[in-house]
Amino acid sequence: MKFGKEFASQMVPEWREAYMNYTYLKILLKQILIFHRGQTRSPANQVNSRPAPPAKAASLKRRMSLFRAFSGLTSRYGNNSPKKDKEDEVILVSAMQPADEEQGEDGQSYQTIFLRSSEEGGDLELVFFRGLDHEFNKVVHFYKTKVEEVVKQAEELSEQMDALIALRIKVNNPVNRPPPAAAAAAAAVSPFINETNTGSYPLEVIHEEQQEKRLNDAKGYKMASLEVLNHVKINPTTETPLGTVKNVFKSLNLDFHFNKNEVRDAQEKLKQAFIEFHEKLRFLKNYAFLNQLAFSKIMKKYDKITSRNASDAYLKMVDESYLTQSDEVAKLIERVELAFVKHFCNGNRHQGMDILRPKAKREKHRITFFVGCFFGFSLALMVAIIASVHARDLLKSEGRTQYMNTIFPLYSLFGFLVLHMLMYAGNVYFWTRYRVNYSFIFGFKPGTELGFKEVLLLGSGLSVLTLAAVVSNLEMDLDPKTQSYKALTELLPLVLVIVVFLITICPFDIFYRANRYFLLVCLWHCICAPLYLVTLPDFFLADQLTSQVQSLRNLQFYVCYYGWGDFKKRNAETCNNSEVYDVIFIVIAVLPYWTRVLQCIRRLIDGRDSTQAMNALKYFSTIVAVVTRALYSQKKGITLKIIAASTSGVATIFSTYWDIVMDWGLLCRNSENPWLRDKLILPSRSIYYIAMVLNVILRLAWMQTVLDFHEAPFLHRNALIAIVASLEIIRRGLWNFFRLENEHLNNVGKFRAVKSVPLPFSYEDGYKNL
Template sequence: MTINDGERKRWSNIKTCKTKSIARERKSIMKFAKELQSQMVPEWRTAYMDYDSLKSILEAIETKRKTTRTPIQRKHTIYRNFSGLTRKLSSRSVLSEMESQIPDKEFRQVDEEVKFVAPVDDLGELEVEFFKKLDDEVNKVVKFYKAKVEDVMNEANMINKQMEAFIAFRIKVHDPPSNFDEGLEMARLASEVANVSHISVSSPSRNSGTSVIDVIKEEESYHEVSSPFEDDKEGVKNEPEIEDIDKSKGQAKGKINVRHAALDILDQVKLNNPPDTPRSTFIRILKGPAQNDLKFNRYSLKKIELQLKEAFVEFHYKLRLLKSFSYLNMLAFSKITKKYDKISTRSLSASYMKMVDNTYLDSSELNKLVERVEDVYSKHFAKSNRKKARNVLRPKARRERHRVTFIMGFLFGCAISLIVALILLLRAYNIWDNEHSPKYMDNVFPLYSLFGYLVLHLIMFAGNIYFWRRYRVNYSFIFGFKEGNEIGYIQVLFVCFAIMALALSTILANLDMERDPVTKDYNVLTELLPLGLLVLLLLVLFCPINIFYRSSRFFFITCLFHCICAPLYKVVLADFFLADQFTSQVQALRSLEFYICYYGWGDFRIRENNCRESKVFNTFLFIVAIIPYWIRFLQCLRRMSEGKKAREGANALKYLSTIVAVSFRTANTLNQSFAWNLAAWITSGIATIFVMYWDIVIDWGLFQKNSKNKWLRDELVIPHKSVYYVASVLNLLLRFAWMQTVLKFELPFMHRQLMLAVIAALEIIRRGIWNFFRLENEHLNNVGNFRAFKSVPLPFQYEDDELKDE
């Protein structure tokens, strides 16, 4: 029997369509796997459904079915009971359904979880493995989600109590008892106060009469209590209705008692005054009484309101993350079960997902809670403007604008062109062999090297941000950036290349080696260009106008102020991270000192200075060099006093040893003698060993002997282990850059100032490498503890809560 061309073509088309369908399906699966990875909360990644492992099992099942000519026959009843489709899933595994259908030897009870022990004869081994893994993933996800929802419920209860005190405080401030018309307002309060003491917070459950929506019933009563003191949507204050007011003396007295009962809550609370400000720190040091008494004024009310706003924003963010967690896992379970249906030619995903829908993982009640939180915020903090409230509670991510990328690229091109022009001018005019060249290197080059250090540091930081994003290190959460305002590597490079282009332009303008033959002076205007550029950058940094990334600039200024005022402020990661950056910019700080000396006491018109001969200047060489290390030393002492951690004390000793080493190296540079050189060798060697151990073992978390990754750590974000070994060796080598100062190593073709600049640049590069792995380790610590939220201090503290803490 022969097959004609038409028949052959039809079978070919069928085969092609089938191949394309399989390819589309595989592409869809791969696309969802990447989407799941990109949208999951980085700190919770181990709590999400393990989609890749389930997908790999299904791929093995599909491969086995293709290699087997006859499909494996299975008993439908056993399959249904095994997959848990006949009973609503609780905290037990869905495999518990098989207990009544198969011999007891196949299962056993371990810690309230049904564990599959041996495969069922009538099922394929891979399918048994798939459903066992699927059941474990359901249990894992539901258990984690339930624990997080319970934490949210506890926090909702705390916020309820905070709002209760806040409303009473606001009533007290806006309408003190002496000016309050009891007869008009008490009728409004009487019907609402009763609800305040009957608020119940419960977990979402389909079998109970309560839901998570009960959490904010108290806020419903707050709307009415606080409305006389807030403008309505039309901007007119709500007036109390007086038709239903009972004017009898007995009921009026009862209304007064109701108001007093509403304000009695203030007798049970006091202000939280954590030691995070200079004033509170001094009080703590002097062991004076904490200023926790309530002061009923508008300033205190404004401060409390700001704290509660921040608490609401963070609480709303937690709810949104939980919603996303629920949605992504539900979608993942749906995708993987549909994939199983296509491989096994069954239609069981709908039944399985119906069972999953009835678990604790359903987020419908959480959606309602999110809406109510927005409603409460709009009524109390946004004058009933829901759109304004949503903009605050749901900040939009920073949009990547193409014009920023275009301008960044244009500035980069300008910088490259200026570098080429500078090299050509140096060669054309043979400036290196010019008789005025040493004077230029001693007086002008240190001024411009400051901008070189800054540009290099920004380039390294932009690279850090790029790789943090690529490997999903949540740097914005670790640093505490405001959601939607975190700066990206494109923005950092834009600032970097703008500074680079301006600095190179001023260098070309100031590359004048000829003096006026009469006055023997250089052009005053060009000699002031470095100072003008420095002043311009400082003006932009402190500019209050909303230009050039104001939120990021103010964040930097705040952290800088906390560093300067150490240890008066509570130390967070962003503060000591910035102080660590300054420890690698000692030469830049000395350049700032040179600016003051050169333009203040030198004669910049003839490019001469006597700074090196000044005792004041040499004294400040010591002071400026140890300031960053001294700040870190004080920060470590502050953290040690708060956390009582011995590690912080050891860290303080590390910076103290570095201060001693830097001081002896500076003294050896200024006073050439064997004694100073020997002291510099000894102190620098001890400090280097100390800091190298701290970098690798403590800051990076590497060099763990029993790690599954040899001499590294168990969790790594970079798949290539060699990167960690290379980074460790580079950090070790670059730590010995200080040896140049004690060995007096110099190259004949390189000026001393240029050699110092190269050594400083190597230290900046080392710091850039350190930055990535330091934040990677911090991120992995957050992942290990599932820390995805920052803690927001609440304004009020209840007496009963204080007793519980004690």
């Protein structure tokens, strides 16, 4: 792989704009190369040109180089290299006090003076060095800003650890306190630990291994002070229903109760904060290394193209800059790892490193194999179903209507799930291809996120189970030996539902347990809204449920069909003639939208974001539309039809506008891309226009089902409803990609690459300055 592609693949996606623009500098070098090639092809140069040396001479030269004296793995012979004359100098690099924001170390910007600008083609090289300086100053300024940021975060984590250690001592009340003599001996061995942490690097409050060894030799240690507990409070926890209720009724006591639950909760929060902080430090370390390598590569390319020797002078400046000389990040990484292993892993370094540095996810070829097998099985089963229906002319049989009213809704549930999985697999594929950091956005644990092949594996596996059940059902219906409408035949869909449910809640480490647990947690947060703090995965899942209304209604039909015994005679009269069923039919459709209303209200209260009030109003308008349309489908009447059409039209316009403008960030008037946004991930702008048009069309298709425009002479009513519900799932799949693209670009704009974790303690104002 070429360095340019490798460089792009190793970037932190949210920091892409802060990296050296390697592609742009390569374009400038290409212009210089084209100019030099034009010079060499001119008639004058062709006369004076010499033929290239034969390949044998080059091979001999390479062989002779094997007999030269070894220069060593260090630079011991570097000082003996001949010095260049001033006449051979190409560039001069100097640090200047800038007038703009491109600042390097200590407020300096680096400027390169090109000494050969008077030569032919020198203006192109001058442009190259100006671009190079711009990129280098940008990189140094960003790196220095981020280092200052992590140093402040490290100081804050140190203060949090002071409070945690003091709380541990207060709660556990250790009896092995060192006697005064032992403490004095410890102070004599290492007196600096009794002083306040005033070093240049934070986290020194946590004793390092060498210090601990000295203290152990002295048979004593320094107990942390409990004074800090008089100046800190526990931050309110509103991430749980109980914490939310307490906060609402103003009964939450923020003072310490000095119990083990507080220690456990604080330790868990700080553990997560250390993990995220370590990840940010690793990103910074990798950022510095990649950019240093990129500047080295681009200068070597320049030397090769121009036959000059300017890389030594420029790379010397790079080596002496803050980007290379700064060691704050390396020291912080070491200190964070020591502290994490000691305080959160009971000294087990192997376990701590597994948590802080998770291994890269490896692609398994057997997944690809099974995906291909399952898709092949699915196609074969579909062919078998079509052939069976056609050969026995089942579409014109007397039981067709009865089958479509009972069995078809039972199996269509799985069809909706499989289609949603296929759309999500497509989303994951394109998110990965266009470097949308969906794993970070959703908050998956590193290494547990599902790739598109894993999602396809689950979808195709469920497809095989469903189609096999359908084939078995048909065969059992038509076989005289099994008798028509036998109870065992009707129980196949229920067995399939139970199997899928048991796999979903299975506690064993099979079938992607981490992802199943993540899904169940988000689902529970949706059910308990607004008692939980709303995160992106929570409202993203709730949005998916709004597109699965028909699946929820099919689940309701399962309960009615099997609970009231209609499956014994394959007749849904009890469900169809029940007023309770009709009421629940409306409630089921309203629940996903009501969940989103409650989530928007919670986000409005937590974030004071006025746009969430409008978002809640949008979902409430959809609820009104759904209720009126359901009432019209049950009672009919011209008045209800007008009300249903009006509310549906308003809700559709409102939702479409919100999809395109708020969720996708499109339709910007003053954008560089007409009516889109300034930054786009997809290479073609036409895709965005097509997506907007499709979103409108598919929303209208979904609306027509409840306006009673679903009668077709060649299709059964349930079949047409299933088709339109499938169109809504496809629309949601399109929405998913652009929604996460917009979220990713917002993170890029803010250079937000790690999660912000709430800390457990807060200090009194002014205490830190004492």
